Amino acid sequence: MIVFPAAAQVKTVTLHPLINDLVKKIGGEKVDNIDLIGETGDPHHFEPSAEQLRQTTGRQLYFLSGKGLESYLPSLRNIIKEPARIIEVGETLPTIEGGCATCDHEHEGHDDHAAHEEEHDDLADPHWWHSIENFRRAARVIEKELATTDAANAAFYKKSADEYVGKLEELERWVRREIATIPKNRRHLATAHDAFAYFCKDYGFTAYPVQGINREQLPDAKKLGSLIAELKKNQVAAIFPEKESNPKILTSLTKETGIKLGAALSADGTNSASYEEMVRNNVSAIVTGLKP
Ligand SMILES: [Zn+2]
Secondary structure, X not given: OOOOXXXXXXXXXXXXXXXXXXXXXXXXXXXXXXXXOOOOOOOOOOOOOHHHHHHOOOOOEEEEOOOOOXXXXXXXXXHOOOOOEEEEOOOOOOOOEOHHHHOOOOOOXXXXXXXXXXXXXXOEOOOHXXXXXXXXXXXHHHHHHHHHXXXXXXXXXXXXXXXXXXXXXXXXXXXXXXXXXXXXXXXXXXXXXXXXXXXXHHXXXXXXXXXXXXOOOOOOHHHHHHXXXXXXXXXXXXXXXXXXXXXHHHHHHHHXXXXXXXXXXXXXXXXXXXXXXXXXXXXXXXXXXXXX
């Protein structure tokens, strides 16, 4: 007699690489997931195709990041019908506003500041995952949604969420120990796109993003001039490129300022084997680049 393993209880779909990791961690064998974005997908620009969505017919839960990251969400809501549900995992997590709140260094001249703020309006910064506390809360969001859909296995989801949250707490202790080796006056994080505001807030860094929230915006000559002045004034020790967004402007910035180029960071979870791996790589790169 052939004994088949028990079929997974919940059929899910994930649309963000880090949430894909989270659903695997919490759902384990009880969840049969289709990861639509894939390891190399850029969550700022990914959009599921009609064919991909057809392949998900009959799935119960669609997990995405939220906070405005997925511009296709309104059209997805038209396609995905009840009883299937779309879960914006980041929706209930604390928000940092885009624009000025994400670069909380002082702007020279108040007019500039006001214009800068207006430009961004009150957009949420979607990169909530760079706060480990947010990621812990996200684990509970996934646990709750899976348990609601599959009440018979609620205890299973709770146990795996408890275990994973414990791992995240351990990860955060490691991050704090590592960051403690960077003197406070050296906690300046200059990066490619504006993705690390949540990290900067949690660990007392000032953010100097060269690009905007979405990877493609580049500063004009005037903004670039004031950015260079600020980097020099604050004796910023390194400028960090990204695995996925590495504009030529970073190289010219390092030439112009004499500031060294750090190791590449991962901003959006693309090409990271797991959330934990992304955090460990980023923190190691930052510590190596900024430690005296
Ligand atoms: Zn990003």
